[in-house]
Amino acid sequence: MNKKISLGIAITVIILAVALTLSATMVLSMRYFSSLVSNVGQREAMYDYIDEIDASARQYYTIDEEKLRTALAEGYVGGLGDVYAEYLSAEEFQAVQSTLAGNRTGFGIQVTLSRDNQLVISSVDVNSPAALSGIEKGDILLAIDGEELTGALYSTVQSKLNSSEKIVLSVSHSGLQSAVELTANTYTNVSVESRIISDNVGYIGISDFNNLTPLQFKNAYNELTQNGAAYFIFDVRNNRGGSLDAVKEILDYLLPRGPYAVCEEKNVKETFTAEDSYEITGASATLINGRTAGEAELFAAALQDRSKTKLVGTSTEGKAVVQNYYSIDSDKAAVRLTVGKLSLMQSGKTWADTGLYPDAMVDLSYETLLYFDLLNDSEDAQLQKAISLVRENTQLSMGDEENLKAPTTTTAATSASATTTTK
Numbered sequence: 445m446n447k448k449i450s451l452g453i454a455i456t457v458i459i460l461a462v463a464l465t466l467s468a469t470m471v472l473s474m475r476y477f478s479s480l481v482s483n484v485g486q487r488e489a490m491y492d493y494i495d496e497i498d499a500s501a502r503q504y505y506t507i508d509e510e511k512l513r514t515a516l517a518e519g520y521v522g523g524l525g526d527v528y529a530e531y532l533s534a535e536e537f538q539a540v541q542s543t544l545a546g547n548r549t550g551f552g553i554q555v556t557l558s559r560d561n562q563l564v565i566s567s568v569d570v571n572s573p574a575a576l577s578g579i580e581k582g583d584i585l586l587a588i589d590g591e592e593l594t595g596a597l598y599s600t601v602q603s604k605l606n607s608s609e610k611i612v613l614s615v616s617h618s619g620l621q622s623a624v625e626l627t628a629n630t631y632t633n634v635s636v637e638s639r640i641i642s643d644n645v646g647y648i649g650i651s652d653f654n655n656l657t658p659l660q661f662k663n664a665y666n667e668l669t670q671n672g673a674a675y676f677i678f679d680v681r682n683n684r685g686g687s688l689d690a691v692k693e694i695l696d697y698l699l700p701r702g703p704y705a706v707c708e709e710k711n712v713k714e715t716f717t718a719e720d721s722y723e724i725t726g727a728s729a730t731l732i733n734g735r736t737a738g739e740a741e742l743f744a745a746a747l748q749d750r751s752k753t754k755l756v757g758t759s760t761e762g763k764a765v766v767q768n769y770y771s772i773d774s775d776k777a778a779v780r781l782t783v784g785k786l787s788l789m790q791s792g793k794t795w796a797d798t799g800l801y802p803d804a805m806v807d808l809s810y811e812t813l814l815y816f817d818l819l820n821d822s823e824d825a826q827l828q829k830a831i832s833l834v835r836e837n838t839q840l841s842m843g844d845e846e847n848l849k850a851p852t853t854t855t856a857a858t859s860a861s862a863t864t865t866t867k
Contacts, residue, residue: 517772521779528765530780537771537778542630544687546656548572549630551611555585555602556817563593563601565615566817570634577624579615582818586621587614632656638664641821645831646673653686653739658693665697675834676728677827678747681757685738688766695746696720704746707766707784715789716746727837728753729830732802737761742786745800749788755802756830762799804829 514533521531532540542549552572558564563585568575587593589612593601612625635657637649646668650657695704699718707714730744730753741760747753766784787794806826821827
C-alpha cells in the first residue's frame with residue numbers, strides 16, 4: 445500500500461538535502477582552497493629564496509641569462525629525487541625526437557680498441573655515410589685528417605667522430621689502405637640485425653626501440669622463419685630502451701593474447717594487452733646484461749613472465765618506469781619526467797632497482813668485455829649458452845612447426861627494412 449506524505453514534509457526534506465549538499469561542497473572547497481594556498485605559499489617562499497640569491501649575485505657578477513636559466517632548470521629537475529628525470533636543451537630534445545622517429549645524424553661509425561691496441565671500426569650503421577663510402581666493420585682506423593692515430597687517442601677519436609661535420613679517414617681493409625672523405629648526414633636507423641646462426645636457430649639483435657623498429661623486427665622475423673628458423677635468440681644487450689609504443693607493438697606480435705603488464709601512474713592504472721592473432725610458439729632465449737634498460741627490460745620481462753623465453757647473461761639495470769617528454773614553449777627545451785611504474789601481470793613482480801635476473805647467469809671476463817664489439821659467435825659465451833638452451837628444448841611436432849610460420853608482413857622501403865649481417 446502506497447503511503448502519501450504532506451507537501452510540507454516534502455519541502456522540508458528537499459531543503460535538508462540541499463543544505464547537506466551545500467555543506468559538503470563547502471567542506472571540499474575549503475580543503476581545496478587550503479591546499480592551494482599552501483602550495484602558493486610554498487612557491488612564493490621558493491621564489492623569494494632564489495630572488496634573494498639572485499639579488500646578492502648580481503652585485504658582483506655579469507649574468508649570462510641563458511646559462512643561468514639552463515642551470516636553474518637542471519637544478520630543479522635534479523631536486524626531484526628521480527635519477528631518470530632529465531632536462532634537455534632545445535638541441536638535445538630535437539635530437540631525441542629524431543632518434544625516436546628512427547633517424548640518426550653523423551658518419552655512422554663507432555670505434556673500439558683491439559687486443560693489439562689498434563683502433564678498429566666496431567660498427568657501421570646501415571645507410572650511413574660511412575657505409576655508403578665502403579667502410580666496413582673490422583677495418584683498422586689509421587688516421588683522421590692526416591693525423592696518425594694510436595690506441596691512446598681512443599676517447600678523442602670517438603668524440604671527434606661524434607661531433608665533426610666533415611672528416612677524412614685513412615683505413616686499412618684486408619691490408620689495403622685507402623682514404624675516405626665523409627660528410628655528416630641524417631640517415632634512417634636500422635635498429636634490427638638478423639641472421640641464421642646455424643641450422644634452425646635465428647638471431648635477432650635489437651640495438652634500440654624507435655618508431656621504425658617494429659616493422660624492421662617483423663620483417664626480420666618473417667624472413668628468418670621463411671629461411672627455416674624454428675628457434676630464436678633475441679639480443680637486447682646494451683639496449684637502453686626508447687619508444688614504449690614500439691616495444692608494445694613487438695610484444696603484441698610475440699605474446700599470446702591477453703594482459704601482460706601494468707603501468708601504475710599517480711591515480712590511474714593502465715594495462716598493457718597483447719591483441720595480435722599471432723604468437724611465438726618455438727623456444728627462444730633473450731640475451732641481457734647490465735646495460736639493458738627501460739623498454740628493453742620490458743621486452744625481456746614480458747616474454748619471460750609469459751614463459752616465452754629464457755633470459756641469458758647478467759642482471760639488467762632495473763629501470764621499470766614509464767617516462768614522458770614535456771616541451772617548454774618559451775625555448776623548445778624539454779623535461780623528461782617519470783609518470784608511471786611498471787610491473788608484470790602474470791607474476792605481479794617488478795624489476796625496479798633490482799633488475800631482471802637471468803635464468804642462466806653467464807658472466808663475461810673483463811678482457812672479453814673490453815673487446816665485446818669485436819667478438820665472433822664462438823667467443824661469445826652468452827650467445828653460446830643461449831644456443832644450447834634453445835636446442836635443449838623438446839623437439840617440435842609437425843603441427844608446432846606449422847604454427848611457427850609468421851604471417852606475411854608488408855616489406856618497408858629498403859632504407860627501413862632489417863638486414864642480414866654478420867656479428
